[in-house]
Amino acid sequence: MTRTTGASLAKGVTQSYSLAMSFMNSLRPGGRHGLSSREERDPIGIAVAAVSKLAQSDLIDRVGLRRQAEQVVYSTTRNGFRVATAAGRRFARAGSRSQGARPASATSSGVFDLTPTEDEQMLVDVVRELAAEVLRPAAAGADEACSAPAEVLAAAQEVGLPVLGVPEELGGIMEERSAMAGTLVAEALATGDMGLAVATLAPGAVATAIGLWGTEAQQQTYLPAFTGDGGEAGVPVAALSIAEPTVLFDPFALSTTAQRDGDGYVLDGVKSAVVRGAEAELFVVAAMLDGTPALFLVESGTPGLEVEADPSMGVRAAGLSRLHLSGVRLGADALLGDTDAIAYAECVRLSRLAWCALAVGTGQAVLDYVKDYVNEREAFGEPISHRQSVAFMVADIAIELQAMRLVTWKAASRAARGQDFAREVALARQLCTERGMRIGLDGVQLLGGHGFVKEHPVERWYRDLRAVGVMEGVVMV
């Protein structure tokens, strides 16, 4: 009894000591709460920090001072809350390790032309309707909840978005896989909402990657779940994960590593921008193998995997998460594509292309919205659009948006024809990052105070458009 008390006392002391230590540690400014390590706290600052710490305490939550609703969305809207990955389905192994099917490239007549093919146009029309009727109305709620509603995901699946990049011979819907069609679709989808577009396109990125670089075994093991209706479980939630939470992130110099282990691999590291991480059943994870980046197929439920919600500035409907990998053992058949970074570089480029298309679609949403707003909003006795400073801002949005679109289309059409598109996609990304962000910024500015509040969607587009320059992976055309 005494011993027990003593032990628990000792434990209590240790606990309070370590709490105190962790509190003191938390007072070191560097890297937390947006403070640089050059900041210093004086005694008053420490006292204020202590009060602040108390105010953040779980105690307040326990006595019910916080809104219940906040607790419900805790796991998706709060970071620092880790759970194991979803139990996941069993993907039945099939096929041989020989090279899988490879889609043919489109051919060109050599004529400069900005007209989509009939198939592409039909697809775009359907997706535009989906964007307007389903995505846009759900956007604000999904942004708040940090998750995509089931109806939206189901509608996207019905349209066939997850298998858009998978050729017909592998069970897809398009006769030939086309980066151009994928680009047009992503653009159209983002006119509804970027966050929901990312949520609905993410599984397709994994399916497309397997279709492009998978072995026959990988294609036969994983694609049926995407191309069929996935049985009762539906199309698997899947995430293409390249980004890492580091400054100056370079997808060709990853911190996540893959060590050879027998004829398999062991993965360690942290990935970020993982779409719907808690629900995902299949990840494609980028890691350095012998100093070269490579892609690995990782099924959820594999020991050593943990996900942590990572709500970010925007694209919140996609349920962004971090994926922690510690000693994750994979078999020899987990490697997707080659080991000399040829498939990997193409993956990075195709993914950047998809982000460009999303920027163009979102930019179009901004333009359409502000156009009507400045024509209706009156100041000084006339619509504000009658003033050059306002009108010229709208003109510049229109000009830069069209430039973004054309540069993106050029990269996409080159990719579809199997031509080198490294230069074109780099330029598209540069333009869509800088000019796209400017469109978000000006969109809010044109609405003034109304742009800053959530009554209008422009503040969300502002946050979403910032993503284009920082994202790697996630989506792919």
Added chain:
Amino acid sequence: MINLETPRKQAGLIDQAHQLAMNMLRPISRKYDRAEHEYPKELDMLAALIDGVSETGATGGAGAGGVRRDERAAESTTVRNGANMASALSIAEMCWGDTALLLSMPRQGLGNSAIASVANEEQLERYAGTWAAMAITEPGTGSDSANITTTAVLDGDEYVINGEKIYVTSGDRADSVVVWATLDRSKGRAAIKSFLVRKDNPGLKVERLEHKLGIRASDTAAITFTDCRVPAEDLLGSPEIDTRSGFGGAMATFDNTRPLVAGMAVGCARASLDLTRDLLEQAGVAIDYDRPAQSQSAAAAKFLQLEADWEGAKLLMMQAAWMADNRQPNSLEASMAKAKAGRVGSDVTLSCVQLCGTLGYSEAELLEKWARDSKILDIFEGTQQIQQLIVARRVLGLSSAELR
């Protein structure tokens, strides 16, 4: 099918223009920048060469004269890459060589574009082979070209023109001038017509040549018209004052020429990009398209930004030309192209001087010259602000009375 490459059938023409620019324009580029107002005699041979090439049909109608929209062409669903695209791309190549010399090209004046765009069949035949400058701007009238004060009064079977025009490109060297004048100032823009005036007309006098910031090899003239009599059949287009179609006729020329001026900016800027990239590489700065810009040197990151904007300008230019070739209305897209290319031209050429330091600033290289030449491209054929105005009105659906 979407494809934004240089049209395959025009690749040969573009290569030819590039070779001409490299081997005939570049060698004399600095010479005539220094010797402002001196006639670049080398261009006569170049013009003959271009005529020769045109006659073989290999150019597909290149040159500033080939922007007429052929309304008689059979309605067809096939996508065309025609004269507008060929002109824009070959002009870009020539301006990669030297913008001022392109503007000085005999028989390729802006007046020729106006003739090609609005003249009737009989006039086209009569004016074949002329070198026509374009006279719009007046001392008191720049961007508001509907406000011009030069008058044309019908007297028997002749018009009598009175007024003063400035900034007439090739105004001294051309053998004729297309002059904008109003038939009736009270009727506004609808009464503005263009007339072809021969340079030997005694009522026409070249008053002076301007000394300029850039495009110094091109002569820019001030011209007065004093009781200048021209035959009535030298009025281009219809003499009717149609208040409904109004200014449209005259302005239609711009829908065709703005992509060409965008092409000039695209070409001039690419000269700067090409050289700067080479100089950077010699200095050990390589541009990597896969690695994030911010993980590369600041110079490489800047270069990527410039190249991206340049690519956007070029594709906007190609879009506007493509629409013209396919008989789609392209006022909006032509102005978008001109606006983007104009500002990108300045940004690229000035930034390349910055990247190359005093090497770029010195006359030892041509970078400083391109940074001077490019400025005019954001001014003539409608300034940046006029293009923004046109784009804004179109996008917002506003009239010129609502958005002034």
